[in-house]
Amino acid sequence: MSKKILQMKNIIKSYSDTEVLKDISLSVEEGEVVSIIGPSGSGKSTLLRCATFLEKINGGLIQYLDTVAAHTNEEGKVVYVNRNQLTHVKSYFGLVFQQFNLFPHFSVLKNLTHAPILVQKRDSKEVEQEARELLKKTGLEDKADAYPCQLSGGQQQRVAIARALNLNPDILFFDEPTSALDPELTGEVLKIIKELADEKMTMVIVTHEMSFARAVSKRVIFMDGGFIVEEGDPEQVFGDPSQERTKQFLKNYNQV
Amino acid sequence: MSLLTMIIKMSEGLSRTCAIFFLTLIFSLPLGMVVTLLRRSKNKIISSITRAVISVIRGTPLMLQLLAITYGPYYLVGLTVSRNKLVPVVVAFSINYAAYFAEIYRGGIDSISKGQYEAADVLGYTKTQTFLRIILPQVIKRVLPSITNEVVTLVKDTSLAFTVSYQEMFTIGKEIANSQTSFTPFLVAGVFYFVFNALVDFVMGKIEKKLNYYH
Numbered sequence: 001m002s003k004k005i006l007q008m009k010n011i012i013k014s015y016s017d018t019e020v021l022k023d024i025s026l027s028v029e030e031g032e033v034v035s036i037i038g039p040s041g042s043g044k045s046t047l048l049r050c051a052t053f054l055e056k057i058n059g060g061l062i063q064y065l066d067t068v069a070a071h072t073n074e075e076g077k078v079v080y081v082n083r084n085q086l087t088h089v090k091s092y093f094g095l096v097f098q099q100f101n102l103f104p105h106f107s108v109l110k111n112l113t114h115a116p117i118l119v120q121k122r123d124s125k126e127v128e129q130e131a132r133e134l135l136k137k138t139g140l141e142d143k144a145d146a147y148p149c150q151l152s153g154g155q156q157q158r159v160a161i162a163r164a165l166n167l168n169p170d171i172l173f174f175d176e177p178t179s180a181l182d183p184e185l186t187g188e189v190l191k192i193i194k195e196l197a198d199e200k201m202t203m204v205i206v207t208h209e210m211s212f213a214r215a216v217s218k219r220v221i222f223m224d225g226g227f228i229v230e231e232g233d234p235e236q237v238f239g240d241p242s243q244e245r246t247k248q249f250l251k252n253y254n255q256v
Numbered sequence: 257m258s259l260l261t262m263i264i265k266m267s268e269g270l271s272r273t274c275a276i277f278f279l280t281l282i283f284s285l286p287l288g289m290v291v292t293l294l295r296r297s298k299n300k301i302i303s304s305i306t307r308a309v310i311s312v313i314r315g316t317p318l319m320l321q322l323l324a325i326t327y328g329p330y331y332l333v334g335l336t337v338s339r340n341k342l343v344p345v346v347v348a349f350s351i352n353y354a355a356y357f358a359e360i361y362r363g364g365i366d367s368i369s370k371g372q373y374e375a376a377d378v379l380g381y382t383k384t385q386t387f388l389r390i391i392l393p394q395v396i397k398r399v400l401p402s403i404t405n406e407v408v409t410l411v412k413d414t415s416l417a418f419t420v421s422y423q424e425m426f427t428i429g430k431e432i433a434n435s436q437t438s439f440t441p442f443l444v445a446g447v448f449y450f451v452f453n454a455l456v457d458f459v460m461g462k463i464e465k466k467l468n469y470y471h
């Protein structure tokens with residue numbers, strides 16, 4: 001059995017009175033690509049935000065490799081590890097946002113190198129060399145000195161992916177990485193993600209690109225109303241969904 | 257008194273005008289940032305006190321604040337008013353301008369998208385690193401035009417030091433005008449301020465241009 005990179009168990013998340021995640025459990029093995037699909041408001045982003053500690057959970061457990069980063073104690077309170085340990089756990093994952101969120105005042109190269117040098121205290125020469133290789137891989141080697149505002153959306157998102165990769169994460173999360181892009185630019189981003197999948201990068205991808213999800217993932221999760229309604233092999237979920245709600249969602253989707 | 261003598265006499269006060277100007281900037285620019293951070297504090301008491309103080313400072317004339325800080329200690333606790341008025345003048349100006357800068361900074365900080373904080377957080381930056389390396393540089397660029405406006409106003413506001421008879425350029429000019437019953441010193445002062453502000457515009461324009469490498 002290959003090792004589990006991420007385990008989320010019985011995750012509860014509510015905003016004031018509304019429960020947005022209702023007892024979600026998800027574990028991701030090394031090299032696995034998991035796609036999360038579902039209607040708007042079903043809690044997909046919230047799940048990623050809880051996994052990446054941008055939001056605090058109200059119940060459940062989050063574990064990366066051997067480190068339990070958050071758990072619910074006997075009194076039912078969620079306890080997170082201390083700040084130092086949390087910073088360490090954060091080095092296990094990367095997150096690619098829908099809106100890229102590049103740092104506009106840094107050049108492309110500096111976007112990639114700043115965090116590894118400042119946060120991970122790595123050697124700047126080595127970091128820069130790795131960054132240049134990543135830029136080459138993402139087809140941006142001639143953009144190292146450009147600024148984000150000079151790039152197309154597709155290029156910016158590729159920089160964001162390279163920025164996350166330059167910290168050598170064990171798992172990479174994507175929250176609708178192509179939703180902010182013009183249709184003709186989605187291909188170049190999906191191609192990079194596909195290549196990462198081929199290299200056995202562990203990834204969790206929230207997406208509305210159904211055919212891409214079907215082609216790239218090993219497992220598909222359908223979420224609705226804060227629950228995981230169905231999960232399984234992409235051929236099964238897309239080809240022969242077992243749940244009525246999944247069928248309905250995919251049917252509506254294909255009509256759009 | 258000849259025009260030339262007037263100009264020479266008033267020029268002697270220019271160094272004091274410059275002292276008010278530069279010292280005020282040196283103190284109020286960073287102080288404004290501290291005030292903004294207090295104003296944005298999660299502690300409700302701290303943020304509301306700061307807010308109240310800002311609104312009093314912005315809601316009352318600088319001239320009044322100058323008088324209060326220069327003569328207040330004498331009337332309140334009987335401290336003698338020091339002969340060198342530079343200290344109270346600079347204190348009053350710095351507090352006043354810090355309040356304005358604080359509001360400008362606050363607007364700048366609020367205009368940075370949440371995504372910048374979130375990206376930095378996921379990349380492992382601490383709160384301090386995020387503020388200093390990611391947020392602050394972008395804020396500075398965004399607020400620069402508003403800062404320039406305030407700096408131009410400060411040049412002209414230095415003339416308010418005449419209310420406490422601090423011998424800067426305008427105070428000297430006003431005294432000459434009174435003794436000679438002449439309007440000329442005011443014209444000379446006008447030219448001085450205009451030239452000073454032309455320099456300010458030039459320098460601030462250079463800085464803005466330097467930060468124009470991204471938008």
Ligand SMILES: Nc1ncnc2c1ncn2[C@@H]1O[C@H](COP(=O)(O)OP(=O)(O)OP(=O)(O)O)[C@@H](O)[C@H]1O
Nearest residue numbers: 015016020038039040041042043044045046047176
């Ligand atoms: N900060 C917040 N405060 C209150 N409610 C929130 C907040 N963020 C999200 N929600 C609510 O939580 C629910 C799930 O939102 P979430 O963004 O996770 O959905 P999603 O599946 O990502 O949808 P989409 O496909 O539109 O991105 C929604 O009903 C949303 O209104």
Ligand SMILES: [Mg+2]
Nearest residue numbers: 044045046175
């Ligand atoms: Mg979402």
